[in-house]
Amino acid sequence: MAKGFTFKQFHVNDYGCGMPVSTDGVMLGAWAALPTSGQILDIGTGSGLLALMSAQRTTSNGNPITAIEIDRGAATAAQKNFSDSPWSERIELAHQSVQDWASQQPAGSVAAIVCNPPYFNHGEQAECQSRATARHTGTLSHHDLLSAISYLLSPTGSASLILPVYEGEQLIQAARAHQLYCQRVCEVKTTERKAPTRLLIALAASPSEPQHEQLVIHESGEYSKAFVALTKAFYLKM
Template sequence: MAKGFTFKQFHINDHGCGMPVSTDGVLLGAWVTLSPSGPILDIGTGSGLLALMAAQRTAKQGNPITAIEIDNGAALAAQRNVTDSPWTGRIKIAHQTVQAWANQQPAGSVGTIVCNPPYFNHGEQADSQARATARHTDTLPHHELLAAIRHLLSPTGSASLILPVYEGEQLIEAARVHQLYCQRLCKVKTTERKPPSRLLIELGTNPSSCQSERLVIHQGGQYSKGFIALTKAFYLKM
């Protein structure tokens, strides 16, 4: 059996990646609003999970997708996963920083941005350099991420991210400095009794009221109806 994680329409081999396939990534890939046309950008693609989920969801319209990855091992893994997928012709892996990539692109040229960003600002880093890069903000501080998003995002586009609650609230506040505003927010709880552990955040360039949602992953000892409805197009046993 192939190593990694098999979804309904593609397989992910995350060997060599700093962060393996996670519930966070699958939630974001299923939740993000995808533009009906125009380029899609996956920042920090890792194994290529979010790019492949976006490709599956936009199979009919065929949006071009760029997946950026700074770590060499992860970029190679993402390329293998894309090559083995049904959408190899639509996804381009860019092995560079988003800061450098953004400087090469016209302003407002991307309709959808999706990012599962690093969020540890301090503390002991992982022994693996790849894992440290994926988890810590040293190579992608949030203010630089937001500046890149603001430059790239089209006036009608949106950028979606997932972060722990505290870091997510901080990012929403910081986004205002870059004239990016929360237009959709989902508070994710592992169970009904626990407080939210993650925020799914959608940013746009137009100030407007933020649509608030919530999602509980487990109810009554099994996956909730909301979680199943959101992810059933991807998980094999949903």
């Protein structure tokens, strides 16, 4: 039995990664705005989930995809997952920091960015270094992340991220100092009666009135119709 998580068109082995395959990642990979042409960048790819989802969604367009990962164990796992996928020739792994990678690229050269970034600015870090890297902002602050996005994103591009509500609101405010503006924001609730726990955020270089959306994951003890519609191209049993 293969370790990890099997989707309809690919398998993700997340052994050695700081963060395993998660609902957060799947929601972001399905929700993110992707272009019909141009380069797609996955910052902090981990197991490679978002890069693989982006590849599946752009199969007919053939967009080149670069996946950046600083952790050696996660980079090894991601490369294996890419090599085993139907899109191995389209996905390139960069085992380095996004800051270093960005310094080697022309400004405005990326059409779309997807990122499930480190969440926590404070608090006790996980003892496992790879998990700490994935969860905490010590190796990638939100300031540095926004700086990289602002430099790399094309004038018509979109950067899609997912964060807890408080951190997401803070990032949206901080983005303005980097000439990035919230284009879409989706509040994610586990059930209708609970408060939102996550924000799906799309940033762009041009100011606009943000589109507000809401996604409820569970209704009446089952996945909601909206969640199924969003993720059914990926989950096996939907």
